[in-house]
Every structure is written in C-alpha cells, then in structure tokens.
Amino acid sequence: CQTGEVAADPQLYDQSYLSPVTIGNSELMLDFDTGSADLWCFSTESPAVQSAGHGLYNPSTGTELDGAFWDITYGDQSAASGNVFADKVVVGGVTATKQAIEAATSVSYEFTEDVASDGLLGLAFSSINTILPQPQTTFFDTVRNTLAKAVFTVDLKKGAAGSYTFGYIDSSKYSGAITYVPVNTANGFWQFTADGYSGGGNNASTGRGGVAIADTGTSLLYLPASVAKGYYSGVQGASFDFRQGGYTLPCSATPPDFNVAIGGKTFTVPGSYINYAPLRAGSSTCFGGIQADSGIGFSIFGDVFLKAVYAIFDDSGSSPKLGFAAQ
Numbered sequence: 001c002q003t004g005e006v007a008a009d010p011q012l013y014d015q016s017y018l019s020p021v022t023i024g025n026s027e028l029m030l031d032f033d034t035g036s037a038d039l040w041c042f043s044t045e046s047p048a049v050q051s052a053g054h055g056l057y058n059p060s061t062g063t064e065l066d067g068a069f070w071d072i073t074y075g076d077q078s079a080a081s082g083n084v085f086a087d088k089v090v091v092g093g094v095t096a097t098k099q100a101i102e103a104a105t106s107v108s109y110e111f112t113e114d115v116a117s118d119g120l121l122g123l124a125f126s127s128i129n130t131i132l133p134q135p136q137t138t139f140f141d142t143v144r145n146t147l148a149k150a151v152f153t154v155d156l157k158k159g160a161a162g163s164y165t166f167g168y169i170d171s172s173k174y175s176g177a178i179t180y181v182p183v184n185t186a187n188g189f190w191q192f193t194a195d196g197y198s199g200g201g202n203n204a205s206t207g208r209g210g211v212a213i214a215d216t217g218t219s220l221l222y223l224p225a226s227v228a229k230g231y232y233s234g235v236q237g238a239s240f241d242f243r244q245g246g247y248t249l250p251c252s253a254t255p256p257d258f259n260v261a262i263g264g265k266t267f268t269v270p271g272s273y274i275n276y277a278p279l280r281a282g283s284s285t286c287f288g289g290i291q292a293d294s295g296i297g298f299s300i301f302g303d304v305f306l307k308a309v310y311a312i313f314d315d316s317g318s319s320p321k322l323g324f325a326a327q
C-alpha cells in the first residue's frame with residue numbers, strides 16, 4: 001500500500017506550481033494538472049531549439065509503445081505532441097513501474113519559454129488522455145490500486161511551497177470538516193457544482209452558482225461573467241481592459257475577500273489573492289485573479305481558489321468525489 005508526498009513549488013506570481021518527478025533515470029520538474037490527462041515531458045527527441053534550458057527525458061531507459069503518438073492542445077492554445085514510451089515513474093516515493101510517458105517531439109513556444117517546467121503530469125480522468133490509437137492511463141490511474149486509499153490531495157499556497165499527497169489525506173493540512181461534493185466525469189474533468197458566490201461589489205449575488213472544474217493547471221479563478229462583473233464593481237479603479245483581455249485593478253488596491261459556497265459550506269478567497277500580478281514588470285496596474293469564464297462553457301477553479309483551501313480528489317468509492325476544507 002503506497003503513500004507519498006511531493007512538494008509543489010510556486011513559480012513567479014504562482015503562475016504554476018512544479019513538482020519533482022523521477023522518470024527512468026531523469027529527475028524532471030513537472031506541472032501537475034488536474035485539468036488534463038497526459039504525462040508528457042521534454043525529451044532527447046525534442047528539437048534543441050525548443051528544449052534549450054529544459055530537463056530532458058531519455059527514452060533509452062523505456063520501451064517504445066509502437067505506433068502510439070499523442071497531440072494535445074490546451075484551452076490557452078498552447079500545444080505539444082510526440083511519441084510514447086513505458087517507463088518507471090516515481091512521485092514522492094509512489095512508484096508506477098510501467099507508466100506511459102509522452103515524449104515531446106514538438107512543443108509550442110509557451111512551453112519552450114517556460115524553462116522551469118519540463119512538462120506536465122495530468123491528473124484529470126484517463127478518458128481524455130490524447131494518446132492514439134489507444135489512450136493510456138494517468139499516473140494516478142496507473143498506481144490507484146496500489147495506493148493505501150485511491151485519493152490524491154492538493155495543498156497549494158500563495159507564494160510558498162505547498163504539496164501533493166497520494167494515497168492518504170493529511171489531517172495536519174486542514175482545519176474543520178471536509179465538505180464533499182459529487183463529481184461528474186462526463187467531460188473527463190473533476191467537475192462539480194458550486195452553489196453560489198458572494199463578496200465584492202454588489203455582492204456578486206449568491207444563489208447563482210454553476211458548473212465548475214477543479215484545475216491545478218490554471219492560474220486564475222474563472223467565474224460567470226455576471227459574478228466577475230459584480231465583484232469588480234466594488235473595487236476602486238478596477239475595469240475590464242479589452243486590450244488585456246480581462247479585468248485589471250490598481251496594484252495598490254486590496255480587493256475584498258470573495259466567498260464561494262460549495263456543498264453548503266462557504267470557502268473564502270482572501271482579497272489579496274485577487275490582486276494577481278502586474279501586467280508587466282514595474283507596472284502599477286495588475287491583472288485580476290478573478291476573470292469571466294465567457295466562452296469556456298463552465299467555471300474554472302484554478303490556483304487562485306485552490307491555494308485558499310485543502311482539496312481532496314477522491315476516487316476511492318463507487319463514484320469520484322471532491323472534498324474541500326479550510327487550510
């Protein structure tokens with residue numbers, strides 16, 4: 001019965017969180033992403049002009065999955081593709097002896113430029129893994145039956161190292177009770193329903209909740225347009241900036257706290273988390289941590305929300321469920 005814990009190291013402005021993973025005999029820093037289901041990494045097969053500065057997986061320790069290939073495009077239009085090997089993966093002491101490793105042979109500039117990240121470790125449901133002709137399992141699905149309990153937990157923090165655990169819930173990481181809600185896996189995400197919102201301007205009226213996904217691979221909190229608009233209506237100097245493609249506010253502002261009702265419990269995102277980051281180095285205008293989810297089709301509870309709670313991704317029962325507790 002395996003259990004393990006690995007650090008989640010924040011990148012600049014908590015844009016993403018990276019964790020050390022041993023693949024074959026390479027240690028790489030991967031972005032654990034509950035919003036996708038591919039484990040891919042830069043490799044010795046990646047063109048040098050794309051992989052400069054990144055840690056590389058050397059497939060010589062693996063076994064090629066003949067005829068298998070992968071190609072993923074994320075919501076932000078970043079993309080990667082390549083071929084597939086089976087190799088040993090260790091995360092915080094939890095070992096998958098034969099995990100599908102998606103070695104990149106091509107990546108878009110967003111990944112090339114993010115030199116701290118050597119790839120992604122998807123933790124959504126394996127139904128949306130992009131390997132063809134036969135999708136493969138995520139790391140969590142591969143090790144699930146060897147874990148003491150088929151769960152993983154997410155403890156992200158603002159500007160500090162947090163952690164992911166596999167196989168157990170760490171009672172020292174939260175206070176009060178855990179509130180569980182059912183998960184709808186139809187779209188391959190950890191999808192749930194939020195009951196309502198409050199806080200900010202005209203109190204971003206409660207009762208108007210909606211469908212949302214818990215997504216560690218997204219930096220911000222994307223909410224219904226009316227909720228985002230209502231929230232910023234109470235923030236002096238905030239406005240929707242078409243050129244920036246979202247709400248901005250003065251970096252000097254301390255926005256109000258934002259409350260989310262889930263499973264009948266209220267979770268609070270401190271206002272300081274919503275003054276996200278300067279538009280560019282030295283700017284006195286900052287990009288908001290809450291943005292509208294227009295065009296996405298559901299809300300995205302990314303890192304701005306997740307770093308305010310302890311989150312339990314539980315697939316140990318008859319159907320998956322999400323748990324949230326105060327940090």
Ligand SMILES: N#Cc1c(N)n[nH]c1N1CCCC1
Pocket residue numbers: 033035036074075076077078120215216217218
């Ligand atoms: N867009 C987007 C996105 C998402 N919703 N979850 N993870 C994402 N990415 C991981 C690496 C790049 C984008």
